[in-house]
Amino acid sequence: MSVSVPSGPMRYEADERGYFGETWGGRFMPEALVAALDELTEAWREAMADDAFVADFERVLRDYAGTPSRLYHAERLSELVGARVLLKREDLNHTGAHKIRNVLGQALLTRRMGKTRVIAETGAGQHGVASATAAAWFDLDCTVYMGAVDTRRQALNVARMQLLGAKVVPVESGSATLKDAINEALRDWVASVDHTAYLFGTAAGPHPFPSMVRDFCRGIGDEARAQCLEQYGVLPDAVAACVGGGSNAIGLFTAFLEDEGVEIHGFEPGGDGVETGRHAATIHAGEAGVLHGARTYVLQDEDGQTVESHSISAGLDYPGVGPQHSWLSAAGRATYTPVTDAQAMEAMALLSRTEGIIPAIESAHAVAGALDVAKRLGQERGPDATVLINLSGRGDKDMGTAIEWFGLGDAEEGPEADLEQVEADAATGPDTEAQQ
Amino acid sequence: MSVSVPSGPMRYEADERGYFGETWGGRFMPEALVAALDELTEAWREAMADDAFVADFERVLRDYAGTPSRLYHAERLSELVGARVLLKREDLNHTGAHKIRNVLGQALLTRRMGKTRVIAETGAGQHGVASATAAAWFDLDCTVYMGAVDTRRQALNVARMQLLGAKVVPVESGSATLKDAINEALRDWVASVDHTAYLFGTAAGPHPFPSMVRDFCRGIGDEARAQCLEQYGVLPDAVAACVGGGSNAIGLFTAFLEDEGVEIHGFEPGGDGVETGRHAATIHAGEAGVLHGARTYVLQDEDGQTVESHSISAGLDYPGVGPQHSWLSAAGRATYTPVTDAQAMEAMALLSRTEGIIPAIESAHAVAGALDVAKRLGQERGPDATVLINLSGRGDKDMGTAIEWFGLGDAEEGPEADLEQVEADAATGPDTEAQQ
Amino acid sequence: MTSTSTAFATAREEGRAALVGYLPAGYPTVEGSIRALRTMVEAGCDAIEIGLPYSDPVMDGPTIQAAAQAALDGGVRTADVLRVVEAVAETGVPTLVMTYWNPIERYGVQRWAADLAAAGGAGMITPDITPDHGGEWIAAADEHDLDKVFLVAPSSTDERVAMTARESRGFVYAAAVMGVTGARESSSDLAGPLVARVRAGGDVPVAVGIGVSTGDQAAEVAAYADGVIVGSAFVRCLLDHEGDEAAGLDALRALTTDLAEGVRRARS
Amino acid sequence: MTSTSTAFATAREEGRAALVGYLPAGYPTVEGSIRALRTMVEAGCDAIEIGLPYSDPVMDGPTIQAAAQAALDGGVRTADVLRVVEAVAETGVPTLVMTYWNPIERYGVQRWAADLAAAGGAGMITPDITPDHGGEWIAAADEHDLDKVFLVAPSSTDERVAMTARESRGFVYAAAVMGVTGARESSSDLAGPLVARVRAGGDVPVAVGIGVSTGDQAAEVAAYADGVIVGSAFVRCLLDHEGDEAAGLDALRALTTDLAEGVRRARS
Numbered sequence A, B: 001m002s003v004s005v006p007s008g009p010m011r012y013e014a015d016e017r018g019y020f021g022e023t024w025g026g027r028f029m030p031e032a033l034v035a036a037l038d039e040l041t042e043a044w045r046e047a048m049a050d051d052a053f054v055a056d057f058e059r060v061l062r063d064y065a066g067t068p069s070r071l072y073h074a075e076r077l078s079e080l081v082g083a084r085v086l087l088k089r090e091d092l093n094h095t096g097a098h099k100i101r102n103v104l105g106q107a108l109l110t111r112r113m114g115k116t117r118v119i120a121e122t123g124a125g126q127h128g129v130a131s132a133t134a135a136a137w138f139d140l141d142c143t144v145y146m147g148a149v150d151t152r153r154q155a156l157n158v159a160r161m162q163l164l165g166a167k168v169v170p171v172e173s174g175s176a177t178l179k180d181a182i183n184e185a186l187r188d189w190v191a192s193v194d195h196t197a198y199l200f201g202t203a204a205g206p207h208p209f210p211s212m213v214r215d216f217c218r219g220i221g222d223e224a225r226a227q228c229l230e231q232y233g234v235l236p237d238a239v240a241a242c243v244g245g246g247s248n249a250i251g252l253f254t255a256f257l258e259d260e261g262v263e264i265h266g267f268e269p270g271g272d273g274v275e276t277g278r279h280a281a282t283i284h285a286g287e288a289g290v291l292h293g294a295r296t297y298v299l300q301d302e303d304g305q306t307v308e309s310h311s312i313s314a315g316l317d318y319p320g321v322g323p324q325h326s327w328l329s330a331a332g333r334a335t336y337t338p339v340t341d342a343q344a345m346e347a348m349a350l351l352s353r354t355e356g357i358i359p360a361i362e363s364a365h366a367v368a369g370a371l372d373v374a375k376r377l378g379q380e381r382g383p384d385a386t387v388l389i390n391l392s393g394r395g396d397k398d399m400g401t402a403i404e405w406f407g408l409g410d411a412e413e414g415p416e417a418d419l420e421q422v423e424a425d426a427a428t429g430p431d432t433e434a435q436q
Numbered sequence C, D: 001m002t003s004t005s006t007a008f009a010t011a012r013e014e015g016r017a018a019l020v021g022y023l024p025a026g027y028p029t030v031e032g033s034i035r036a037l038r039t040m041v042e043a044g045c046d047a048i049e050i051g052l053p054y055s056d057p058v059m060d061g062p063t064i065q066a067a068a069q070a071a072l073d074g075g076v077r078t079a080d081v082l083r084v085v086e087a088v089a090e091t092g093v094p095t096l097v098m099t100y101w102n103p104i105e106r107y108g109v110q111r112w113a114a115d116l117a118a119a120g121g122a123g124m125i126t127p128d129i130t131p132d133h134g135g136e137w138i139a140a141a142d143e144h145d146l147d148k149v150f151l152v153a154p155s156s157t158d159e160r161v162a163m164t165a166r167e168s169r170g171f172v173y174a175a176a177v178m179g180v181t182g183a184r185e186s187s188s189d190l191a192g193p194l195v196a197r198v199r200a201g202g203d204v205p206v207a208v209g210i211g212v213s214t215g216d217q218a219a220e221v222a223a224y225a226d227g228v229i230v231g232s233a234f235v236r237c238l239l240d241h242e243g244d245e246a247a248g249l250d251a252l253r254a255l256t257t258d259l260a261e262g263v264r265r266a267r268s
């Protein structure tokens, strides 16, 4: 779009004003929040340059959240697909997902800024639980906005947040789901900005959130890259992550952006299939627009009204996406491919049965897509071809969905779905790639 | 009971026939299983002496289960009680509890013995999920026996096991709970013993299970002891764990048995209070007897019929206890104290709110009891007094119980219980100790 | 079209503040919103803001959200908004569109500016665009001679207030409280100083909004501001009489009259 | 009391196997179980095993579990078992108690042995005690001249079979299949070799149990064993006629007759 986009290491970074590739991102926000966003930008920049802050962050990640997460060689899965499959075990982090990295970073920054209260939005509750956790640890007041539809569907996560000391506010407006919770959190923030920090849950939203959240999550990729080199002496041939708002994906990808030989794959929620219109494959099927403060791909109608997204995975069910992903896609550095609900659920069962790891359905999207990449690379380059997948979270939270999908949970009856078939199917050729 | 109990390092070990202190433990089992138990004893002894096995076990624990688990300084909690509180973060292990250590050890041994199928009993489902996980990883057939009452109460864990590829068999006999699941698993084993290993879920049962399960869990204490010395330069003044069957407790205690200055505390499920009869405080309130193959403390009536136990925590709700604990109690090396449901739930809320860690209710028993020990030791020895608690598992599985207990989960209403009060209460003097 | 500043100039000449009234287009229907807005013009509004209903209105409180959502549910489209603009602008009163950014970007900024100008619109109020991220809009507005009404807030730095005053045309929208739209009991202490800071930054008129619902409040604000913006209170008139258009219009008329008196009695 | 071995000796003299029948005490009631056991004696059982109902019967299949649980629910106590022993032993048939260990430990092993002997019991079958962990019981039994019936299984090593044969008195209980109690279609291939192994270990009689429910099966087993033990099939007679004692006793009588014929036709 412009010739002045930098090349080299800065090519994929945002400029001073928060634009990636001059177009994506930015800060489309009420003036009332600009001072707070400026203050946050300033504080984040200073903090990242302050060795003491970085050391504090690393310490809390290590001692409390349990990082570095393991890089795990999934041997049975590798055998099935004919290439080396490595899983970055973010599911073993405290609270069970990569999200703890982001909230601990933001909460540490909140303390540094002298604020005493945090707010957060949440969809199914993962970011809300993570935020409540960080708030408990740092002794901050915490209010979580959650769509009223979601508070009723996810009473367990509501309870978790309450037990952790957070106040959960059900949001009745709009579609009463995640995007409305974001709107409501922003409304709170407009009124409370002097003492309140907004812990945004993904690498989207207005500048500096996309860059700041990425910085707090980039340990995923930095660790994985070093672990892969150390454990296997090579860089991976491809890295893969699921993309909702995009925090885990950008946290993984960042370390590999300059490694030109490494394929970068983001897998978007394809829902019932992109062709049905019931999906959340924002980059693949959305159009450029502005949502929640950033220019990015958005699922929208002809008039620019946001369209409801659909995914079996609550954490990916968002009609926008972090602007850096839009840029990485537009710039051709990363490939974003939809994975349907059915493909993700099959991958969930496959990983469970072959490796004893029940992934979050979000992460199962990455597994499903990455296994096809692995099959292709294995065919092209042999069994040492290496695909590194970010296992962004564990699936405990998703058992309700799995019960419905597979007909599980009744010991008298046994599962309805033929789970035996899953392994057999997995051994056959690429399919998600072929479908695109 | 006998003068020939060895002193010194072997004092707390079982003899050749599986007796601790000549009386506790043993093997009260059908002859049909004796060959299998002998074979298992032999295989376990050989394996523990085989560097390759030990290295394999350590590797799978590290790469897959995520050990060594962190030793975490709970600073806010420490401040509240006036002593240093350290938490051994077994909750961050794969599948969320210490139990993965035991099943990985037993599954590895199963493979070494050339068997292709495992069976397991489970109460609420924790050991069943762990067993199904290990079976998936080692590609073993897996059948889990679970009381029919429990399969209905814990459909989520039934689903987990099924997703992992295990068959879950509901047991209708007796009280249709854990002890009956054990009976049924033993019945299966009698008929299938040539190709099947019984992955027993705790450090109880006939010889060699109490010693073998301890060996597979003792990494908890070995790691914690080394971590405490390395991180703080001292041994703890006291160590604490909850005691159901006793695997996590013996796994912690073993490393400290010879450290005479270290107090060893087991906390038993006190249910509604020992005086009500509705509890599972086996050592504190049971009588010596034989249950599931071992002589140990048992909750039983005048005729030696097992009495139903009660605890808010399914994982502690067992009328027997590992025989080594009976011996440690009888020998005066460890102290076993009941913690009521109410005390445990209060500790659950306290840890959640102060540290952002939702513990398993099992583990919350240890926290509740240990905090009182910490208060006493803090008063006696000052704030450097160190209490090391095994946080045996995470509380995700217990949110249903927490919702009922505290009236959580409704975002419109907010929690019923006054959780604010919890922190204030915690700062006051010892109470569980005083109540004994 | 004329810049809204003419309405402020007229009011200033009359020694009073201007009354700026807001309703979303398409509530209860497109035609109904036209009748409502014309009623407000007739009863004394000096300028009109027409809201473009949007799915994700982060600056709106529950009242405006409810009406805008109903308009969307009723099928209102961007083009309908232009129709409402045209119908209101015909009255001669300066007529602005208040809109979040994405529908405009989607419509095409250039095309929008042209069509808005052609419909007789005076310009646009952009709650989620600040001048430093509004380059494309500023260019298009300048080309089509449209007002660019940006917001300032109590939290804005002096530097940003000055920048906003400089980049605005028509007037500057001063958000009187830290918070979203919605009627409030008392107007804020923060508004006066904020208006003063805008004035220090240039001579564009300053209107104060967010929270005014009575003539007395309007009078209070009019004492220090060039204009008083009222939104949620007007919307409430319609919401409270849903299904009874005549009653709704009566309520609108009564409120406008009260507010118009308010802006007039301020300086006396 | 006499050792059960006398019953085996008598049978051997008659050129046949002994029939050993099992029922739990207290099902359907204490008195009912006495009447049932006496019926079995009258109809041809050579020895009787009386089950002591226990909460955690790991060796029992569903049939025996159901009856024993009903007995427990009905309030049967350890002392009641002695009463049943006494009533059955009065008939002159050797009468053993079959019990899991904990109730005995709880009763007091010495006291139990004394009371069992006093009640006329011949001894005890201990499914969860093997001789190597049964020291206390062995001592008490020896003191009170009681039979100690231990079990062997197809999985037992030769060494253990020999040890068990050596330590047993009365007879050795050979579990014919790897599995718990319960009627089965066909008796197992494992039983014959197992019996042979016991015989190699000593001259104590060997009875085979687990799975026999018909005269034909009994005949099959009687071809190679000194005794045929039947449990679940008897229990089933009672369970199938719950609430109709006469019918239950008729069924017991018919089954006993059939089995007694079976053990007699074996060697012909």
Ligand SMILES: Cc1ncc(COP(=O)(O)O)c(C=O)c1O
Pocket (backbone or CB within 6 Å): A097, A098, A099, A126, A127, A201, A202, A203, A242, A243, A244, A245, A246, A247, A248, A249, A314, A315, A316, A360, A362, A363, A392, A393, A394
């Ligand atoms: C486990 C897991 N992975 C991925 C996501 C998606 O978020 P993001 O795209 O920001 O990584 C979520 C969101 O809840 C999640 O819980």
Ligand SMILES: Cc1ncc(COP(=O)(O)O)c(C=O)c1O
Pocket (backbone or CB within 6 Å): B097, B098, B099, B126, B127, B201, B202, B203, B242, B243, B244, B245, B246, B247, B248, B249, B314, B315, B316, B360, B362, B363, B392, B393, B394
């Ligand atoms: C987290 C946790 N802790 C403790 C226990 C109790 O078992 P044990 O006493 O064998 O450690 C359980 C059993 O399920 C458990 O899940």
